[in-house]
Amino acid sequence: MQVIRSPRVYDVCIVGSGAGGGTVAKVLTEAGANVVMLEGGPMWDSAKDSAMFAWNYESPTRGYGGDKKPFGAFDGCIGGWEIEGEPYTVGRGAWRWFRGRMLGGRTHHWGRISLRFGPDDFRRKSLDGLGDDWPITYDDMKPYYDKLDSFVGIFGENHAARTGLHNEPDGIFLPPPRPRAHELLIKRACDQLRIPIVASRLSILTRAHNGRAACHYCGQCGRGCATHSNFSSVSVMLPPALKTGQLTIVPNAMAREVTTGDDGLATGVAYVDTQKLTDHHVRARVVVVAASCGESARLLLNSKSPRHPNGLANSSGVVGKYLTDSTGLSVGGHVPALAGLPRYNADGTGGAHLYLPWWGDNKALGFPRGYHVELGGGYGMPGYGFLSGIHNFPGSRGGGYGAELKDEYRRYYGSFVNFAGRGEQVARADNYVEIDPNVVDKYGIPVLRFHHTWSDHERLQAKHMQETFRSIIEAMGGTPTSPMPTAAEDYGLAVGGLIIHEAGAVRMGHDATTSALNRYCQAHDAKNLFVADGAPFVSQADKNLTWTIMALAWRTAEYIADERRKGNL
Amino acid sequence: MAKLTRRTMLQAVGATAAAAFTWTAEEATAAATQAQQARAQAAATGKPYARKFFTAHEYATVTVLSNLIIPKDARSGSASDAGVPEFIDFIVSDQPARQTAARGGLRWLDAECTARFDRRFTDCTDVQRRQVLDDIAWPRRARPELSQGVAFFTAMRDLVATGFWSSRVGVADIGYQGNRPVAEWTGAPADVLSRLGVAYES
Numbered sequence: 001m002q003v004i005r006s007p008r009v010y011d012v013c014i015v016g017s018g019a020g021g022g023t024v025a026k027v028l029t030e031a032g033a034n035v036v037m038l039e040g041g042p043m044w045d046s047a048k049d050s051a052m053f054a055w056n057y058e059s060p061t062r063g064y065g066g067d068k069k070p071f072g073a074f075d076g077c078i079g080g081w082e083i084e085g086e087p088y089t090v091g092r093g094a095w096r097w098f099r100g101r102m103l104g105g106r107t108h109h110w111g112r113i114s115l116r117f118g119p120d121d122f123r124r125k126s127l128d129g130l131g132d133d134w135p136i137t138y139d140d141m142k143p144y145y146d147k148l149d150s151f152v153g154i155f156g157e158n159h160a161a162r163t164g165l166h167n168e169p170d171g172i173f174l175p176p177p178r179p180r181a182h183e184l185l186i187k188r189a190c191d192q193l194r195i196p197i198v199a200s201r202l203s204i205l206t207r208a209h210n211g212r213a214a215c216h217y218c219g220q221c222g223r224g225c226a227t228h229s230n231f232s233s234v235s236v237m238l239p240p241a242l243k244t245g246q247l248t249i250v251p252n253a254m255a256r257e258v259t260t261g262d263d264g265l266a267t268g269v270a271y272v273d274t275q276k277l278t279d280h281h282v283r284a285r286v287v288v289v290a291a292s293c294g295e296s297a298r299l300l301l302n303s304k305s306p307r308h309p310n311g312l313a314n315s316s317g318v319v320g321k322y323l324t325d326s327t328g329l330s331v332g333g334h335v336p337a338l339a340g341l342p343r344y345n346a347d348g349t350g351g352a353h354l355y356l357p358w359w360g361d362n363k364a365l366g367f368p369r370g371y372h373v374e375l376g377g378g379y380g381m382p383g384y385g386f387l388s389g390i391h392n393f394p395g396s397r398g399g400g401y402g403a404e405l406k407d408e409y410r411r412y413y414g415s416f417v418n419f420a421g422r423g424e425q426v427a428r429a430d431n432y433v434e435i436d437p438n439v440v441d442k443y444g445i446p447v448l449r450f451h452h453t454w455s456d457h458e459r460l461q462a463k464h465m466q467e468t469f470r471s472i473i474e475a476m477g478g479t480p481t482s483p484m485p486t487a488a489e490d491y492g493l494a495v496g497g498l499i500i501h502e503a504g505a506v507r508m509g510h511d512a513t514t515s516a517l518n519r520y521c522q523a524h525d526a527k528n529l530f531v532a533d534g535a536p537f538v539s540q541a542d543k544n545l546t547w548t549i550m551a552l553a554w555r556t557a558e559y560i561a562d563e564r565r566k567g568n569l
Numbered sequence: 570m571a572k573l574t575r576r577t578m579l580q581a582v583g584a585t586a587a588a589a590f591t592w593t594a595e596e597a598t599a600a601a602t603q604a605q606q607a608r609a610q611a612a613a614t615g616k617p618y619a620r621k622f623f624t625a626h627e628y629a630t631v632t633v634l635s636n637l638i639i640p641k642d643a644r645s646g647s648a649s650d651a652g653v654p655e656f657i658d659f660i661v662s663d664q665p666a667r668q669t670a671a672r673g674g675l676r677w678l679d680a681e682c683t684a685r686f687d688r689r690f691t692d693c694t695d696v697q698r699r700q701v702l703d704d705i706a707w708p709r710r711a712r713p714e715l716s717q718g719v720a721f722f723t724a725m726r727d728l729v730a731t732g733f734w735s736s737r738v739g740v741a742d743i744g745y746q747g748n749r750p751v752a753e754w755t756g757a758p759a760d761v762l763s764r765l766g767v768a769y770e771s
Contacts, residue, residue, distance in 0.1 A: 178756030
């Protein structure tokens with residue numbers, strides 16, 4: 001096979017252009033490094049490629065996206081659960097793997113929920129004996145969370161001051177938007193039940209910020225924002241990196257292997273041009289793998305050499321292990337008080353304006369880790385599946401047709417609320433990825449095999465979610481739309497991977513025999529190799545992980561810049 | 570779908586460059602008007618719909634059935650006024666898993682009408698059609714021997730509802746007021762809050 005070799009040696013090669021890769025590119029190009037970025041998917045421009053303001057009736061499927069666009073026809077993320085020619089396999093248990101294949105990766109997809117991990121979240125083993133502590137603390141991370149808040153711009157409020165919960169650090173916030181009407185009703189019920197409810201923290205601009213326009217409240221963040229008013233790597237991280245003139249982006253470049261020299265250090269990255277099906281090699285003094293948790297583990301495990309026979313950064317054998325996802329389940333409810341109200345434009349920002357941080361005392365609850373709650377409801381744009389199953393709705397006539405049915409739809413519109421729990425899974429070595437010995441993708445790259453199960457830690461947490469959400473719906477005078485799942489149904493817990501928060505397969509630690517990366521996300525086995533996505537995480541938290549991916553990536557990038565200045569890299 | 574280009578967007582918001590801008594009420598209104606007009610124009614210049622899946626008779630049956638499920642009333646037009654038969658034909662052609670159930674369900678309906686009235690559903694009188702629908706439109710009280718008809722009708726009701734309420738006609742009827750730029754988010758109006766008995770913190 002002929003390999004097209006680039007004669008140029010870059011200072012840094014970044015694999016991946018999402019939350020982690022985008023952040024590293026910004027920090028390192030501004031520090032003067034020549035950076036080449038490999039992205040497995042095509043280029044994408046928020047300003048040109050977004051479907052903002054489209055109506056569902058402009059799509060023949062009325063917004064349904066099928067397998068190619070599982071989050072809707074107008075969703076901004078190219079990729080999905082199944083990608084043609086790029087399989088993965090599952091051994092023990094179950095797993096679903098959502099991959100973004102485009103410039104900016106899954107930052108086009110996420111809900112912009114921008115939460116700092118709290119002090120406890122970096123030292124869970126010290127607190128309850130389960131999992132491991134991180135090799136860093138909240139104090140190590142705080143300056144980078146601050147930089148991120150200031151640079152990107154997020155709205156929110158001080159949750160700790162509002163609730164007294166000590167594990168909810170303050171941040172630097174733009175003003176939060178007022179809640180929607182149904183959110184105020186949820187708040188009243190939560191206040192009655194003494195469940196804390198506070199302003200959401202979302203990376204959406206409620207004021208013009210750092211050259212980007214304020215939000216115009218169309219609620220369509222998931223489609224990609226043509227005015228760059230929310231966060232995506234493409235809208236926020238890559239423009240300043242490109243402005244330095246130091247960033248070269250290579251789209252449609254699927255990384256095959258991180259190459260190493262006789263000294264064991266990384267020399268560059270071999271990749272496939274997915275359009276021409278040609279093989280290439282790009283050289284760099286430093287390699288930063290930021291391809292997403294699963295893809296980064298896969299790339300390292302596939303990078304075998306005499307010096308690294310188990311794969312790169314894997315002398316400990318830990319690469320692939322301690323895979324986690326957030327736990328997740330949803331409960332919906334019909335609330336008669338919300339039926340038949342005067343209509344108003346309830347779009348607001350993308351996502352909920354209010355948020356429930358974890359409030360429980362795990363020592364008293366019988367499960368070790370908490371969860372947060374995301375809210376849904378209001379008057380969404382009617383689309384595919386609109387009020388489907390009306391014959392089963394609480395209080396419905398049970399079916400029928402004609403003028404009365406037509407009126408019934410009008411009455412039910414906007415009368416539903418939804419509660420989605422997102423919780424922490426305890427990391428375990430026996431939840432892991434490995435290279436499938438028998439399967440390759442269409443580029444000939446060996447694929448991942450996943451092994452993932454839940455334990456009672458997660459099942460009992462799920463039961464608590466179910467009971468809590470049902471009690472909130474009932475306190476609102478409403479009725480849940482689904483029966484309580486049983487223990488045999490894992491209390492409705494979603495299959496691993498479905499929440500798209502995978503983390504932990506290339507974890508950090510002080511001990512090179514039990515971790516792959518040191519406290520700067522630098523490989524113990526190769527000092528010029530770094531990982532900058534969810535893979536270095538030692539544990540999840542009861543908070544979404546993107547903000548920590550980016551703060552950690554920022555910290556890693558500054559460390560790389562420092563080490564380069566000192567001549568160590 | 571018409572692409573909303575960067576240029577269109579900047580024109581729409583009254584900005585002259587990619588510099589930072591904030592929204593004024595006038596800009597927001599102008600942007601809304603322009604964006605929606607551009608899209609309405611794009612929709613109007615589209616080609617008329619060409620049937621993809623159903624036969625002419627099946628399509629006629631779907632049309633009659635859709636208009637029985639969502640008829641014209643004082644507030645808005647019927648299912649076929651909103652383009653529902655076109656939508657159903659498209660979605661069934663687009664989702665192979667639906668095809669046998671859709672085609673077979675329509676045959677079930679004709680067979681049932683033929684058994685009762687010796688004619689197909691489209692040839693029945695309105696009273697005859699309703700007699701059949703009354704037996705399959707209420708899942709909890711339907712006779713067990715009609716369960717296949719119930720399953721078909723339930724799927725049709727959901728499809729008709731999706732097609733109607735997501736259409737331009739349906740969106741206007743249901744009162745969805747979003748999908749437009751808003752200069753400043755002020756929350757829910759006072760009459761909604763007072764009906765719910767809630768209020769904003771001062």
